[in-house]
Structure formats: structure tokens, C-alpha cells
């Protein structure tokens with residue numbers, strides 16, 4: 001049994017989507033990051049970076065922080081959603097792209113576009129350009145493919161599960177997905193998956209899965 005410490009954010013939803021896709025037993029614990037619960041000593045013992053998501057394997061007592069590390073750790077343990085052996089390089093590429101490029105670029109836009117924490121011009125213009133750039137990269141990658149990683153048209157992997165929840169915040173970063181038709185097709189395809197829908201509503205319902 002896995003304990004998942006999470007909140008209603010893209011980084012949290014990556015893990016609840018993976019666990020729902022795997023169909024493994026897990027218990028979701030809500031860590032309300034708007035109330036500072038991520039700074040409690042109990043939580044910091046599991047997640048020393050003071051951020052969700054984190055997990056704890058009840059069987060071994062092993063805890064893991066950092067969403068990309070957790071996804072890899074669980075997928076390798078379960079032997080699923082990593083594609084074929086030859087697909088591993090592209091799974092890692094797109095998982096790391098999500099962690100280092102897509103998440104930070106879009107999260108920066110949320111700070112001023114959604115929360116009103118202005119960083120002034122020209123920094124906001126530059127941040128929006130970087131946000132558009134990650135969509136161009138994803139749209140290009142998805143051209144002629146169904147999934148981001150793997151040979152041929154691709155295979156559904158943890159890389160898709162990591163990227164999708166950030167795209168689901170398209171309204172927050174004021175992106176019109178119709179400008180990125182390959183991303184839109186992929187986004188809708190994943191949004192239809194029952195496990196993605198269930199995972200989106202962990203640890204609790206906020207809104208229906210947005211679908212343009």
C-alpha cells in the first residue's frame with residue numbers, strides 16, 4: 001500500500017493519475033499547501049523539500065519526494081508505463097523536459113497571470129514567450145504521434161502523465177490550445193481516459209476536467 005501526499009495541483013495529479021492507471025492500492029493524504037501544511041515536521045520527514053507530491057511505501061517505509069523521481073520509482077517497481085526497453089531514452093527525455101522546461105515555464109506564468117504577482121515588463125513578455133515555446137516544442141513532437149515517447153506513433157508512458165496535468169492548466173497560463181492542434185488532439189485523447197479523470201480529482205474535486 002502506498003501513501004500519497006498530494007494537493008490539487010499539476011505536480012500532485014501526475015502521481016494520482018499514474019497510481020489510478022496502475023490500479024494499485026493507495027491512500028491519498030491531502031496536504032493543504034495554501035495553509036502551510038507542507039512545512040509541518042511530520043510532512044518534512046517524508047518530503048524534505050517541503051513540497052507535494054511525496055509518497056511512502058507502507059511495506060518498506062521508503063519515502064520518495066520529487067514528482068519525476070516518484071514516477072520513475074513507481075513505474076520501475078511495477079514494470080509498467082515505461083514503454084519498451086528501447087523507448088527508455090525518449091521517456092526520460094520527455095519526463096526531464098517536463099520537469100526542467102514545461103513545468104517551470106508555465107508555473108512562472110501562473111504566478112503573474114493567475115495570482116497577480118507581477119514580475120513587470122519585459123520579464124512577463126519573456127515568460128509568455130517561453131511558455132509559447134514549450135507548446136511549440138510539444139506540438140512539433142506530437143506531430144504524427146499519439147504519445148510523446150516511444151517508437152513509431154509512441155506509447156502511453158509516465159512522460160504523457162507528467163506533461164498532461166500542466167497542459168490541463170491552459171486557462172491559467174492563458175493558452176488557446178486550438179493554436180497547437182497536435183497538443184489539443186493528444187490532450188483530448190488523454191482526458192477521455194477514466195484513470196486520468198479519476199486522478200484529476202485526487203485528493204478532492206475542484207472542477208471538471210477542462211476540455212476545450
Ligand SMILES: N[C@@H](CCC(=O)N[C@@H](CS)C(=O)NCC(=O)O)C(=O)O
Pocket residue numbers: 009010011012033038050051052053065066067068099
Ligand atoms: N520539483 C518538484 C516541484 C513540486 C512543487 O512545486 N510542488 C508545489 C505544488 S505543485 C508545492 O508543494 N508548493 C508548496 C511550497 O513550495 O511551499 C516536483 O516536481 O515534485
